[in-house]
Amino acid sequence: MDFFDVINNRRSVRRYTETKVPDEIIRKALDAALKAPNSSNMQAWEFYWVKSAENKSALVDACLFQGTARQASQLIVVVSRIDTWKRNRNLLIQQMQKDAPINGQIKDYYYKIIPFLYTQDPFGILGTLKYLILNTVGLFRPIFRRPAHRSDLFEVVTKSAALACENFMLAIAAQGFGSCPMEGFDEHRVKKILKLNYQSRVVMVISVGETAPDGIFGPQYRIDPKLVVHEV
Numbered sequence: 001m002d003f004f005d006v007i008n009n010r011r012s013v014r015r016y017t018e019t020k021v022p023d024e025i026i027r028k029a030l031d032a033a034l035k036a037p038n039s040s041n042m043q044a045w046e047f048y049w050v051k052s053a054e055n056k057s058a059l060v061d062a063c064l065f066q067g068t069a070r071q072a073s074q075l076i077v078v079v080s081r082i083d084t085w086k087r088n089r090n091l092l093i094q095q096m097q098k099d100a101p102i103n104g105q106i107k108d109y110y111y112k113i114i115p116f117l118y119t120q121d122p123f124g125i126l127g128t129l130k131y132l133i134l135n136t137v138g139l140f141r142p143i144f145r146r147p148a149h150r151s152d153l154f155e156v157v158t159k160s161a162a163l164a165c166e167n168f169m170l171a172i173a174a175q176g177f178g179s180c181p182m183e184g185f186d187e188h189r190v191k192k193i194l195k196l197n198y199q200s201r202v203v204m205v206i207s208v209g210e211t212a213p214d215g216i217f218g219p220q221y222r223i224d225p226k227l228v229v230h231e232v
């Protein structure tokens, strides 16, 4: 399928047939998800491919019994995390060092700036300090103002995870299957099923299946691009 055919064919699917989606399709889509651009290449995401019948049933309940979750052949939960950056940074540096020694700006970036941005304390004191520092420096020269607070950091990692979600769904469409992203879920319950801590956020639950003949609810409505695309 041509790239733009994939874009045009992807729709949110609310009804699936009973056909099982082969694991190979999911693996390929997960591989595409992992290739998504992501902030500082920190890859602060996780993908929970929910396979056990017990977890699946609990997840459908936590997705507020949505039909797209109930009828899905496969369910994937995409999670963003603010506590895996150090491990990922070290693994990344190890890989990079196999090709060339890390020094200069790259070393400073990964060993000074990344820890500055990602380190948080449970009381938000560091966040407030960072906010003050960044905004004071920003009076005199251009500087990134965020992430300062913990919530900013969650925004950073969640943006990247959302890009991975899109890669995943496009890869599912490219292989002839349907998907639906969901944020209609009880996050507390989803986290409990997956045993996730407070340093993680459930970004989306994605259902996957073979699209039923009545699985897409109507045409793809979009507002006039003039309202949202600005040439400045």
Ligand SMILES: Cc1cc2nc3c(=O)[nH]c(=O)nc-3n(C[C@H](O)[C@H](O)[C@H](O)COP(=O)(O)O)c2cc1C
Residues within 6 Å of the ligand: 010, 011, 012, 013, 014, 066, 068, 180, 181, 182, 183, 184, 185, 204, 220
């Ligand atoms: C972050 C996000 C959350 C969504 N949550 C749900 C959901 O819980 N249930 C659902 O049926 N669709 C959900 N959708 C699908 C949207 O309703 C859908 O993308 C939108 O109506 C446009 O339709 P299209 O995807 O077919 O172009 C979600 C989409 C996104 C991006």
